[in-house]
Amino acid sequence: MNNVIPIRPAAAPQLDPHNVAVGRLWQHRDRPRAEALSDCIGHLCQAHDMPEHAAENAAIQALAELDTLNVRDTIDIATTTSHAVVFTNAAGQRIALTARDLRELLKGHDLQAGNAGSGRLLLLERPAH
Helix, strand or coil: CCCCCCCCCCCCCCCCHHHHHHHHHHHCCCCCHHHHHHHHHHHHHHHCCCCHHHHHHHHHHHHHHHHCCCCCCEECCCCCCCCEEEEECCCCCEEEEEHHHHHHHHCCCCEEECCCCCCCCEEECCCCC
16 A cells, blocks of 8 residues: 655745735835836746736736825726726816827827836836925
8 A cells, every 4th residue: 555645846825916016116116117117027027927918017007006095086997998098086077088188198298118128118207206
Protein backbone atom coordinates (compact mmCIF):
# COMPACT_ATOMS: atom_id res chain seq x y z
CA MET A 1 0.00 0.00 0.00
CA ASN A 2 1.54 3.24 -1.19
CA ASN A 3 0.00 6.40 0.29
CA VAL A 4 2.64 8.90 -0.69
CA ILE A 5 1.32 12.31 -1.68
CA PRO A 6 3.74 14.45 -3.65
CA ILE A 7 4.55 17.80 -2.09
CA ARG A 8 3.73 20.61 -4.45
CA PRO A 9 5.89 23.67 -4.42
CA ALA A 10 4.10 26.57 -2.79
CA ALA A 11 2.79 29.10 -5.22
CA ALA A 12 2.63 32.73 -4.24
CA PRO A 13 -0.94 33.91 -3.91
CA GLN A 14 -2.12 36.09 -6.76
CA LEU A 15 -2.99 39.55 -5.52
CA ASP A 16 -5.92 41.45 -6.94
CA PRO A 17 -4.46 43.69 -9.70
CA HIS A 18 -6.69 46.59 -8.66
CA ASN A 19 -5.42 46.53 -5.08
CA VAL A 20 -1.82 46.23 -6.25
CA ALA A 21 -2.33 49.20 -8.59
CA VAL A 22 -3.94 51.33 -5.87
CA GLY A 23 -1.06 50.52 -3.50
CA ARG A 24 1.59 51.30 -6.09
CA LEU A 25 -0.02 54.60 -7.10
CA TRP A 26 -0.49 55.57 -3.46
CA GLN A 27 3.25 55.11 -2.90
CA HIS A 28 3.92 57.58 -5.73
CA ARG A 29 1.13 60.08 -5.04
CA ASP A 30 3.66 62.93 -4.89
CA ARG A 31 4.87 62.27 -8.46
CA PRO A 32 3.27 63.61 -11.64
CA ARG A 33 0.25 61.50 -12.57
CA ALA A 34 1.64 60.32 -15.92
CA GLU A 35 4.92 59.24 -14.30
CA ALA A 36 3.15 57.41 -11.47
CA LEU A 37 0.78 55.71 -13.91
CA SER A 38 3.61 54.57 -16.17
CA ASP A 39 5.50 53.21 -13.16
CA CYS A 40 2.39 51.35 -12.00
CA ILE A 41 1.84 49.79 -15.43
CA GLY A 42 5.47 48.68 -15.60
CA HIS A 43 5.24 47.22 -12.09
CA LEU A 44 2.08 45.26 -12.91
CA CYS A 45 3.65 43.90 -16.11
CA GLN A 46 6.99 42.96 -14.58
CA ALA A 47 6.30 41.97 -10.99
CA HIS A 48 2.84 40.49 -11.54
CA ASP A 49 3.21 39.15 -15.08
CA MET A 50 0.19 41.02 -16.40
CA PRO A 51 -0.33 41.71 -20.10
CA GLU A 52 0.27 45.39 -20.87
CA HIS A 53 -3.34 46.19 -21.81
CA ALA A 54 -4.69 44.60 -18.60
CA ALA A 55 -2.06 46.46 -16.56
CA GLU A 56 -3.06 49.75 -18.21
CA ASN A 57 -6.72 49.11 -17.41
CA ALA A 58 -6.02 48.22 -13.77
CA ALA A 59 -3.76 51.27 -13.36
CA ILE A 60 -6.27 53.64 -14.98
CA GLN A 61 -9.09 52.38 -12.73
CA ALA A 62 -6.89 52.73 -9.65
CA LEU A 63 -5.82 56.24 -10.67
CA ALA A 64 -9.45 57.25 -11.18
CA GLU A 65 -10.39 55.88 -7.78
CA LEU A 66 -7.58 57.70 -5.99
CA ASP A 67 -8.20 60.86 -8.00
CA THR A 68 -11.80 61.02 -6.82
CA LEU A 69 -11.30 60.46 -3.11
CA ASN A 70 -13.43 62.97 -1.21
CA VAL A 71 -15.03 64.19 -4.45
CA ARG A 72 -18.77 64.03 -5.00
CA ASP A 73 -18.63 64.07 -8.82
CA THR A 74 -19.54 60.68 -10.26
CA ILE A 75 -19.78 59.14 -13.72
CA ASP A 76 -23.19 57.70 -14.56
CA ILE A 77 -22.17 54.25 -15.82
CA ALA A 78 -25.72 53.31 -16.81
CA THR A 79 -25.92 56.23 -19.25
CA THR A 80 -22.30 56.49 -20.40
CA THR A 81 -21.57 54.88 -23.76
CA SER A 82 -18.59 54.65 -26.09
CA HIS A 83 -19.73 57.96 -27.59
CA ALA A 84 -20.76 60.00 -24.52
CA VAL A 85 -19.78 60.32 -20.88
CA VAL A 86 -22.45 61.46 -18.44
CA PHE A 87 -21.48 62.53 -14.97
CA THR A 88 -23.20 64.14 -12.04
CA ASN A 89 -21.47 67.02 -10.30
CA ALA A 90 -21.53 67.83 -6.59
CA ALA A 91 -24.59 70.06 -7.11
CA GLY A 92 -26.54 67.13 -8.58
CA GLN A 93 -26.45 68.43 -12.15
CA ARG A 94 -25.96 65.87 -14.91
CA ILE A 95 -23.43 66.81 -17.56
CA ALA A 96 -23.24 65.02 -20.91
CA LEU A 97 -20.05 65.17 -22.96
CA THR A 98 -19.79 63.51 -26.35
CA ALA A 99 -16.51 62.20 -27.68
CA ARG A 100 -16.38 65.33 -29.85
CA ASP A 101 -16.94 67.55 -26.78
CA LEU A 102 -14.11 65.84 -24.95
CA ARG A 103 -11.78 66.25 -27.95
CA GLU A 104 -12.63 69.96 -28.04
CA LEU A 105 -11.98 70.34 -24.30
CA LEU A 106 -8.57 68.69 -24.69
CA LYS A 107 -7.38 71.10 -27.37
CA GLY A 108 -4.42 73.09 -26.13
CA HIS A 109 -3.81 70.83 -23.15
CA ASP A 110 -0.57 68.97 -22.67
CA LEU A 111 -1.12 65.21 -22.80
CA GLN A 112 1.61 63.07 -21.25
CA ALA A 113 2.43 59.44 -21.92
CA GLY A 114 0.77 57.48 -19.15
CA ASN A 115 2.59 54.39 -20.40
CA ALA A 116 6.15 55.37 -21.26
CA GLY A 117 6.75 51.89 -22.67
CA SER A 118 4.23 52.00 -25.51
CA GLY A 119 3.35 55.69 -25.62
CA ARG A 120 -0.21 54.72 -26.62
CA LEU A 121 -1.88 55.71 -23.36
CA LEU A 122 -2.10 59.46 -22.89
CA LEU A 123 -3.06 61.30 -19.73
CA LEU A 124 -4.00 64.88 -19.03
CA GLU A 125 -1.33 66.28 -16.77
CA ARG A 126 -2.62 68.78 -14.27
CA PRO A 127 -0.55 71.24 -12.28
CA ALA A 128 0.43 69.98 -8.83
CA HIS A 129 -1.88 71.16 -6.10
